[in-house]
Amino acid sequence: MRTYRFLFSLISFFCVAVTNYTKAQYINTNITYTAQDLVDKFIGAQNASCITVSNVSATGELFGGTDLSYGYFDKGSSNFEIDEGIILSTGRVSKASGPNNNLQSEFVSGWGGDNDLIDVLQQSGLPTDNILNATSLEFDFVSLQSDKISFDYMFLSEEYRNTNCRYSDAFAFLIKEANTTNPYQNIALVPGTSTPVTSLSINGATLCERNIEYFGGFNGVNTPTNFNGQTKVLKAIANIQKGVKYHIKLVIADHGDSSGLYDSAVFLKSGSFTGNVNIGNDLTLDNADPLCENIPYRIQPTPSINDPLAEYHWFKDGLPLSVPITQSYYDVLNDEGNFSVSIKLGSGCRLQGQVKIEKAPVAIIDTSPIMICDDDFDGRYIEKLSKFTNQIVTNFSGNFKVEYYTQAGIQINPDNNFEFTQNPQDITVKVGAFSCTPDAYTLRFYHGSQLQMNYPQQPAPATIPVFDVCDNELKGSKTVNLDDYIGLMTTETLNPADVKFYEKISELKADKPSISKSQTLSPTQAEKTFYIRISKAGNFCDNYSSFKLRFKQPKKSSILKDTIICKSTTTDLEVEPAFDYYEWSNGEQGTSVNKIKNQKAGDYWVKLTSNGCTYQQFVKISEPQDLVINNALIEGNKVTVFAANGIPPYQYSLDGQPYQTSNVYENVHRGQHIVTVRDACGTAVQSFTIIGVKNVITPNDDGINDFIDYSDLLTKSDPRFEVYDRYGNLVFKGDVNNQFIWNGKLNSRALSTSSYWYILEWNETGNPKRVQITGWILLKNRN
Structure with missing residues (x-):
């Protein structure tokens, strides 16, 4: 690490007009200040008589004589949260000014880390690999007026990226008694914790959100500084002894990469290094000691300031209060906020103190009458009063203490069952937040009215309503929805979710478990009892009853059949006379109409009622196609x-x-x-x-066997009639022209007497086998 103790003349040697004034909306930076100048700015001239400073030094990087890693800044006309102060950076001070349009990532070979910072990080369990590019400001001081010092700062970094949940540059504000080997104490902590402030411990990114209440935000392009994100203004506080010399070291370094990528900086508020006075402990919800309603509280220095020339300037949430400067206290009543005082002593020394005050919540009580129900139907009205706490204290939280008492003053355990024996019955409830004095209220409980049921809660077996479940389609079973029976059991207007069904009365009274509202009955389970419990939003108590479902089947006619009648005629449709009621599709109905007459062809039905159920049977009368x-x-x-x-x-x-x-x-x-x-x-x-076979032909014109006539083949399909001589020569072939008639001639010439071979073939309709007849024909001629 390189150490520099710069005098203004040395800086002037390297730089001419090095002050960097940026555009009006960005901060201004300046590297012409010596280490002593920076500490003087940090302490503030007004505190010179309160705190003595010595042994000032700064370490960092010179960047070739044109820039420094530490310097001064003011906010100019920008909206930066700190008016002016000191920058300690892991990069160039000049690059800290906005806009945020380029990455700050400096690396100088040989610019190392800081061993004191590494020691503190190890003690906190944080990683210490690749600690580089360290910048620090150190000095000794003695507090002459206060046993506590504090200063304001912000941490800004290029490490603030939505995807970075791993790396964070390291910084610490180290303090110890000077000239001792005592270990340093790091006071740069997340408020109320022992966690060091880093870009990971205070982060607003979705993936690594943590302590977001102290995160200032991610920065866009046109922001006062050139860093991706920042914390809010934080305060570092240290307890010390007056008159004892302490050494403080403010140090920052790159962490997590070997090349010092992604620079960070600490911005220290000018004049914020001051002594502190105790004006009281924080009264907060987290401390379980907020300020109670209508209880006055005085804020004042403890011990009191023994200085008749002291001036007191009181503030609430950073805004001045209308209090005379001679008034050393401020009275708070039913108010809350961050209260602070700045005290200017006669010597010119300034002290400051602050306290956070939060109001205890005030209970919002609903004293409306409360209904008590006999939910298990045992005739007793028993409830745990804790069940009603959120109803009574409408803004109830764990910060409230709620106690119940009888009118006789006996305390009731709200988590135990309490039996209401009167109707109505008054109970006293006392409600207070934290240690505040509770207020008492009177509550009235009364026995609620049950929802209306059509049948009494506990009917005798004979009075249980029975509803028939008819298998009117004769499928052998019937599935029903129990919701369909709600309207038969009660006249209340209910939603299906308000109704539960049970198989056992014990389960109903315990309200568990309920059964499916889809139930199937069959001959094997012809009757089944169900218990019904109904609830309703509003001032109503649950009620219950029971009913029975009985599986039944009708009969069908065994004589009613589909019928075919002759065209343009009618017939009668008839079923057995054993049914209770008949209703026909033609409108005829009654107890004895088991037959309807003179019905034409068409589709008909009859509804047959028996056993309390009805079966609809269909029948068809048809006219046939022509025979x-x-x-x-x-x-x-x-x-x-x-x-x-x-x-x-x-x-x-x-x-x-x-x-x-x-x-x-x-x-x-x-x-x-x-x-x-x-x-x-x-x-x-x-x-x-029928085709007849002939075997002889005598064509002598005597009218007997003069020809062979197979003209019947004309009635057959694909006929064949052929005649061959003994040498296999075709002498005749039948066709439609010769009508399959042979006169014993070939080409009008009589053939000689001999035996001839013939072939007869045809197809008979409906017979897949072709008919084939062969044999010899004897031809006798006169020659």
Whole structure:
């Protein structure tokens, strides 16, 4: 570390016109002040007779003779919180002035740290790696008038970044008795703690927020200084002995990186290093000793100042109070704030004292009558009075002491059950904050009225209301919502959340546990009892009752079936006469209307009431499609008739023969036939042909076997009739032109007598197998 004891002439040698005056909205900096000048500014001329100073020195960096790491500042016309004072920086003083538009990050090789600072950091459990770029101001002093000294300061840093929760430059205000080996005491602490002030211990960033009440804020571009953030104005305080010489060392250094990035600075308020007088202890909520309502309190120096020429200037929250300067005290009544006094002694020495006073909270009491309920329905009205504390003391907090007493003056433990035996019954409550004298109030408790139930609380078993649960769809079970029965149990207007259901009376009275409002009943659990508890906001007490659900099923008709009737006709719909009530879709209803007559085709229903439940049964009357014969399946001489539509059963007749129930005919001879099918509504007719096989042809024009006629093939699908000679030559092929008739000729020329091979094929409707007949035909000609 380099040590400099600068005289003004030496600074002038290095710098000409080094005073740095920035724009009006920024602070001004100045490095022409010697270490002694800076301490004189720090102490203030007004305190010269109170505090003697000696052995002044400053250490830091010269930056090539053009700048320093310590100096003087004033706020100019900016809004900076301190009017003027001293800067101790880990960088250049000149760069401390705004705007905040560049990063302050100085590093000079060989500019080291400070061992005293490292020792203090280690004692506080803080990291001490990479302590560099240290700047300090040291001096001895003796307080002649006070046993306490204090001064005001702010910590500003480039380390204030929203993402930095790890690094913080280190600084300390170290004090010890001079010329001793006593350890230093660090008085730069977060108020009310033993935690050193750093950018981490006082921080307003979301990720590392801590002691935010002392955080001044993050700085934008056009701010008085060129630092990213700052604390509020803080006060360092030290207890000392009058007349004893002390040594103080104000020191700051970079921490956390090897190159001294992100500079920081301490701003010390000029004239703030003063002696302190005791004007009383803080009366605060945190100390559990605030000022009680309507209790006067006098603020005055203790011990009193024995100086007839002393002048007293009183302030509240930094603003002067209208008090004569000769008045050495200030009386507070029902007021709070930061009170301070600045005392100018006849010698010109100035002392200051301050005290923080907060008012004890005043209880806001609601003396409205309070309703007591028999929540467990045992006939007794019992409650813990602590249940009503927040209702009675509407601004209740842990700062209030609340006590309850009977009218006879007997104290009641609010956490124990208390039984109200009178209606109404008065209780005395005493409320006071902290150690303040409590005020007494009279409260009136009365037995509340229960909500109205349609059935008494404890009905005899015979009087429990029973509600039927009908499985009207005959599904075998029925799921119900218990909320649907609220309106049957009470006439109160309730929200579903105000109602709970239970399976046991013991659970209801204990109000736990309730059951699901969705319940399923079935034949295996045909009856079930439920207990209902209702609550309602306002001056109402809970009430309860019970009801039973009974699972029931109706019956359905076994004779009512879907029916098919002939077109343009009607039929009757009928069910058993064993039901209690009937209601038909055509409007007919009554206790004996089990039949409706002359109904046309259409969809109908009937509601059948039995066993107290109703089943809606649906039925359909239809008109059939016209009766048709889909196919007469021919398999050789066997014929199978297939019919559809109409109204089965069918009857069958072949060629006018008597009807039969079978649709199969055997040994049907060759030729065309007519089959008739009838049902209840009409008949259908279809013709078919049986193909006969011939094996001889004698084309001699005698009218007998003159040709082979297979013209019936014209009625078949995909027919084939071909004739071949014994050499395999095709001599005839049937088609629609020759009508599948062969006269024994080839190209109008008679063929010779011989045997010829023939092929017959066709498809029968409805038969997937193709009919195929082959054999020999004997042809006899006269030649």
